[in-house]
Amino acid sequence: MSDPQAMHVPAPTTLPAVLTIAGSDCSGGAGIQADLKTMLACGVYGMSVITSITAQNTQGVSAVEDVSPDILTAQLDAVYTDIPPAATKIGMVSNARLIAVIGDALRKHQAPNVVLDPVMVSSSGTRLLDANAESALTGLFGLCRLITPNIPEAEVLCGQGFGEGSISTPDAMAHAAQRLASRYGCAVLVKGGHSVQGASDVLADTDGNLVWFRGEHIDNPNTHGTGCTLSSAIASALARGETLASAIRDGKAYLTGAIAAGLDLGHGSGPMDHAWRWRTC
Incomplete structure (x- = not known):
């Protein structure tokens, strides 16, 4: 006779795994912490490889310390050889040597x-990477399925003829996305959150085809970690087997809900509510 007090043990199950390679945000709004929250909310098993430790909060970053190439290599090998991810998201990597390590691991x-969020320009317009690191980062693009630059980052990546403020219309966004997709051999999503005309994004594939994802600005100043969150949500959807366009559409819907939830923490640009879906059930 079975013991009625015995704990029920569920049947073994599995989940698609997704890896984030990024910096740590101790305040939890961006970076590794935001990525893992997003992955949990999007129904996948999240794993993390840390590229740097940052001291930051809603008011800014006060200190950054990169990990060594050796420990980065060890983290990557530990993940890829045991629980191979169905998708990988890459965020903040500020050091050319570390970028080279990541490229080696992706190839190996x-x-x-692979979804890469090119963290190159801060929300205030400050360039975050030196020339060597920028060159190394673009060398990863050919290993990616998608890169997700915002408008200032797309202007930097496009280079000559695309100075600051040059991408100011939907046509310019589309042209930039097509130019980058052709140059780097991967799909490119130019995000319109920095536009004054709305929050629509445009996807270009390597054949020059365009898909628009319409969106409106939400009146909420607390948008810390939007780029991290969107790229992680897209990677999660790809790991679940969605098409690229469907993954972007789902990722954008998740991000919109996280902003619209209206979480208000901290004294600066605060984090979003990554658990908003559970609070609206």
Whole structure:
């Protein structure tokens, strides 16, 4: 006779795994912490490889310390050789040597569904990478399924003829996305959150095809970690087997809900509510 007090043990199950390679945000709004929250909310198993430790909060970053190339390599090998991710998201990597380590790992392990958020320009317009690191970062693009620059980052990546403020219309966004997709051999999503005309994004594939994802600005100043959150949500959807366009659409819907939830923490640009779906059930 079975013991009625015995704990029920569920049948073994599995989940698609997604890896984030990024910096740590101790305040929890961006970076590794935002990525893992997003992955949990999007129904996948999140794993993390840390590129740097930052001291930051809603008012800014006060200190950054990169990990060594050796410990980065060890983290990557530990993940890829045991729980191979169905998708990988890459965020903040500020050091050319670390970028080279990541590229080696992606090639070695033939990582699928790589989504790279090129963290190159801060929300205030400050360039975050030196020339060597920028060159190394663009060298990863050919290993990616998708890169997700915002408008200032797209202007930097496009280079000559695309100075600050040059991408100011939907046509310019589309042209920039097509130019970058052709140059780097991967799909490109130019995000319109910095536009005064709305929050629509445009996707270009390597054949020059365009898909628009319409959105409106939400009146909420607390948008810390939007780029991290969107790229992680897209990677999660790709790991679940969605098409690229469907993954972007789902990721954008998740991000919109996280902003619209209206979480208000801290004295600066605060974090979003990554658990908003559970609070609206």
